[in-house]
Amino acid sequence: MTDETRQHRFATKAIHAGAAPDPATGARAQPIYFTNGFVFESTEQAADIFAVRKTGFSYSRGSNPTVAALERRVAALEGAKAAIAVASGQSAVLLVLMTLMRSGDSYVASPRLFGGSLGLMRRLDGRYDLKPRFARGMEPADFEAAITPDCKAIVCESIVNPCGFVMDLEGISAVAKRHGLPLIVDNTLASPALIRPIEHGADIVVHSTSKFLAGSGQVIGGVICDGGTFDWVKAGGYDLINQPWPDYDGLVIPERFPETPFAVACRLFGLRDLGPGLSPMNAFLTLTGIETLPLRMERHCSNAKAVAAFLRDHPAVEWVSYPGLPGQTGEANVARYSPQGPGSIFTFALKGGETAAKKFITSLDLVSHLVNIGEIKTLAIHPATTTHRQLSPSERAIAFVGPETVRLSIGLETIEDLIADISQALDQVG
Known part of the structure; x- marks a missing residue:
């Protein structure tokens, strides 16, 4: 996202952010890069990309130019520092929870959530001991009362599926900040056209792009937005973010990527290891949908x-x-x-x-x-x-x-x- 794009208003960003005329052909629409791999310039470049010493495209499971354009556009619309596009909204929720937590950790969740999210949370609890602590009500005090010492995050929706209730995001964010916890908001029902949760204190925003962002019922996809607002190093306890990665030459993510450590951890663990990458065709259709x-x-x-x-x-x-x-x-x-x-x-x-x-x-x-x-x-x-x-x-x-x-x-x-x-x-x- 260029400095010029940052200054544009929302509707202009929806059309232009993250994409530009193709420098090779002049194509105005974002090209669809239907390839699983990318040719390296040298063995040194290949090694640097795989070790995360340099950025670049290597294999479409982890990153693809069409998908990257979608990530940049959604990040621009949400006011995030970075975004990670994945195969579905359910994948987005799964990757966020699994990146933040390990067995035995808990998180506070809204008592009203999409049924698929609730089902996933209970399955993760039963099989992997990631414990949801459901607030008794919808007010910030209800979320605060559910926090326990092993809590790693607070999770809610901006607009609740399906009753349409709008959450008090600033109130819940204040609770999260008092306890040093990241606030995760599913913004699917609002879309950034109605609510931008990062502006109200959210740290992580997720979407099912299959809904309003794409708009036409053609695609399945999801996206995770890293607001770059949470101090992971100060909070401690998030090992995938703060601890060295032996398989990446001892990489400590916040040292190399201080503005977007959560997004980088999601990409390395979520896309490179678990693998729910987004198809470039679905990314292209979603980009087109976002324009309107x-x-x-x-x-x-x-x-x-x-x-x-x-x-x-x-x-x-x-x-x-x-x-x-x-x-x-x-x-x-x-x-x-x-x-x-x-x-x-x-x-x-x-x-x-x-x-x-x-x-x-x-x-x-x-x-x-x-x-x-x-x-x-x-x-x-x-x-x-x-x-x-x-x-x-x-x-x-x-x-x-x-x-x-x-x-x-x-x-x-x-x-x-x-x-x-x-x-x-x-x-x-x-």
């Missing part, structure tokens, strides 16, 4: 608010969880952190219970019954039997995903057409 991100998020939010308001007033609907509406729980956090709106994913409950919820979904015509979110098309799912099925009934209730609940991901269609389809589906529920 600011425009899309405006329409996502305006459509979502209109649909949520319609549902709130419908006689077949028990409740709507969308804090962008007046009087909803969490309205103050929306005004503080995401004034454009709390994204376009939310839940609502039907008075007819599970039968009505499933009937509503199968009666939709324009809206697709699909598990993804953040696409230009509007999507609906029954989370209690899909994305959050592994949770207990009480845990589903906390997450606002009971059997009567439908999750909507509102797209970019004309709002009158969306409401007409939702209305006819509600009529069939009875």
